[in-house]
Amino acid sequence: DAEITQSPRHKITETGRQVTLACHQTWNHNNMFWYRQDLGHGLRLIHYSYGVQDTNKGEVSDGYSVSRSNTEDLPLTLESAASSQTSVYFCASSESLANNEQFFGPGTRLTVL
């Protein structure tokens, strides 16, 4: 069955370190997204991609970067982790139409000490 996976599921790191969160989908979807979810906020979009070599900034992109070298993967990199980036991170993918469902990965719980 097609799926979307994230790794690691839990990560503890220190302030200033570079961290990369992996997202892999086997749906063959063109669209992929990274969100963060924090108490008191809805899901907020960090970066997204509509296809290979395409990346776009979302609402809360500062301090994050992504790259899309193939259809299946959209890794999220925190260049220099900050305590404010402690959060739960969800990756999602979808087919191209605007009203299509987004399928979410299981999430990565990141703690920055």
Add this chain to the structure above:
Amino acid sequence: RKEVEQDPGPFNVPEGATVAFNCTYSNSASQSFFWYRQDCRKEPKLLMSVYSSGNEDGRFTAQLNRASQYISLLIRDSKLSDSATYLCVVNVGGSQGNLIFGKGTKLSVKP
């Protein structure tokens, strides 16, 4: 004004009850609307899309009022398994990168 607003709850209801959630959105150009369900410490999953004519899926009914910029979700005959957080989601820009998520409404169904 926040883009998508929901009553955070929690709504505590007995099994078998009917419960309704409301959601308002601020962008009148919003084009598509959804309800997602999120269980505790899990990922969101699509519950249903919301159409202008209203739509029903079993015990769940979604309504859209474009004039009032208002979306609702009605759950009839609540089950214990309906306990979750319900997220109102609005597409404000016509592409998948323009989804705005509400903070969610928490529902707890008690025996």
